[in-house]
Amino acid sequence: MLGKCELFVGLICLVGVNYGYMGAMMGQITTCDDGKTGIEIDWDPNDFSVFTCPNRIRFARREVDPVLFEIPDFNARTDQVGHKCVNEKIVYKEVPPLRGDHRPNWPRYGEYLYVPPQRWLHNLEHGTIVLLYHPCTDLEELQKLRHLVTGCLWRHIVTPYNRLSEQRPLALVAWGAKLELNLVDERSIAMAVAFIRKHARVAPEDISRDGIYDHYLMVPARIVSDQADSKICPDFLTVSTTTTPLSNNATIHL
Numbered sequence: 001m002l003g004k005c006e007l008f009v010g011l012i013c014l015v016g017v018n019y020g021y022m023g024a025m026m027g028q029i030t031t032c033d034d035g036k037t038g039i040e041i042d043w044d045p046n047d048f049s050v051f052t053c054p055n056r057i058r059f060a061r062r063e064v065d066p067v068l069f070e071i072p073d074f075n076a077r078t079d080q081v082g083h084k085c086v087n088e089k090i091v092y093k094e095v096p097p098l099r100g101d102h103r104p105n106w107p108r109y110g111e112y113l114y115v116p117p118q119r120w121l122h123n124l125e126h127g128t129i130v131l132l133y134h135p136c137t138d139l140e141e142l143q144k145l146r147h148l149v150t151g152c153l154w155r156h157i158v159t160p161y162n163r164l165s166e167q168r169p170l171a172l173v174a175w176g177a178k179l180e181l182n183l184v185d186e187r188s189i190a191m192a193v194a195f196i197r198k199h200a201r202v203a204p205e206d207i208s209r210d211g212i213y214d215h216y217l218m219v220p221a222r223i224v225s226d227q228a229d230s231k232i233c234p235d236f237l238t239v240s241t242t243t244t245p246l247s248n249n250a251t252i253h254l
Contacts, residue, residue, distance in 0.1 A: 024083040024104040026122070027212065035105040035213040038086035042103070042116040045216075051114040051160040053136035059166050061138050062182050066191055067168060070177040071098060076202050079176065081125065090118045095163045096132055097121060098176050106211035109221035111146070111158035119213055120157045124175045126208070127201035127229075129153060132161035134169035144184040145170055145192065152196050152233040154223045155208060174199030197232045 024032045043050065083104040084090055090101055097117050106122035107115050120130050131149045133142050149156050149172070164171055168180035172195055179195045181188050208228050225231035 024085055026083055026104045026106070027209065028104065029212065030104075032085035033083075033104045035211075036215070039213075039215060041086050041089060042118040043114065050162055051135055057136065058138055059134065059136050059169050061141060062167065064167055064182045066179060066181045066188050068177070068179050068191070068195070069098075074176045076174075076176045076199075077204060079204050081204070083122075092117060096161055096171060096173055096178065098173065098178060099124070103213075105213045107157060107213045107215075108211045108217055109155055109157065110217055111150075111219040111221075113160075113216035113218055115157065115159045115213075115216070117161075120159065123155070123157050123211070124173065125204050126155065127175070127203040127206045128155040128157060129196050129200050130157045130159070130173040132159060132164060132171040132173060134164040134166070135160045135162055136166070137164075137169035141170065141182070141184045144189075145172075145181070148184075148189060148192055148233075148236075149196070150221070151224065151235055152193070153200055153225075153229040154221050154227060155200070155229050156221055158219075172196065175203040193233050193236045200232050201229060 024030070029035070079099060081099060082101045084101050086103065090103075092100055094100075100121055102121040102125070103118050104122075105119075106126065107119050109123070109128070120128075124130060129149060129152070131145060133145075146158060149158065161171070164180070168182050170181040170184070172179045172181075172192055174195070177195070177199050179191060181192070184192075225234050
């Protein structure tokens with residue numbers, strides 16, 4: 001029979017296998033985070049600036065190269081972060097953040113009026129692709145990228161993010177990687193599909209279970225292939241294997 005000490009160590013190991021770190025229990029309704037109480041710490045619902053375009057002047061479409069960034073020497077599957085309760089503020093230095101501590105309860109998949117990064121980072125940790133857009137981005141370009149993402153996988157989040165640049169007001173974000181765009185043309189679509197296929201489900205936890213947080217959820221996600229997203233972008237043709245140069249002197253192999 002196991003002693004108390006051995007049993008305790010065994011439980012710690014089990015938690016480590018399931019979650020990759022010690023911290024607040026995820027996906028549970030607790031006083032730490034129930035997905036409804038204390039959420040103002042991450043975003044004041046009276047702050048409309050996060051999802052509105054000042055003066056309603058849209059950014060002009062520009063023919064600028066997409067830019068891919070992947071954290072160097074980074075293994076997304078073995079990365080470890082923590083959960084923080086809603087009584088503790090979380091601030092990120094990266095724009096947008098590609099990894100980091102976050103709230104225990106992640107958002108339900110779908111499109112939001114706005115969801116803060118302290119929430120959608122947890123989705124990234126589960127292998128989600130997040131579509132971010134500046135509120136002033138061109139609506140036609142946004143719709144093209146939205147159509148692509150929602151047709152690629154069930155595990156997606158779409159939300160405005162007003163810290164993106166005017167030059168590249170659209171971004172696809174995964175755990176440890178991002179692709180920033182302006183025009184959603186044939187080349188950008190090929191790059192976006194390649195990005196999603198490479199990075200979706202590549203994260204510390206490949207978890208398809210939907211979240212609890214649904215504050216200002218507008219359009220719930222629909223299942224594409226199956227709930228596990230076993231087929232990524234199933235309706236898109238295979239992307240060519242050419243090498244596409246990027247504006248920051250990096251290259252992406254599609």
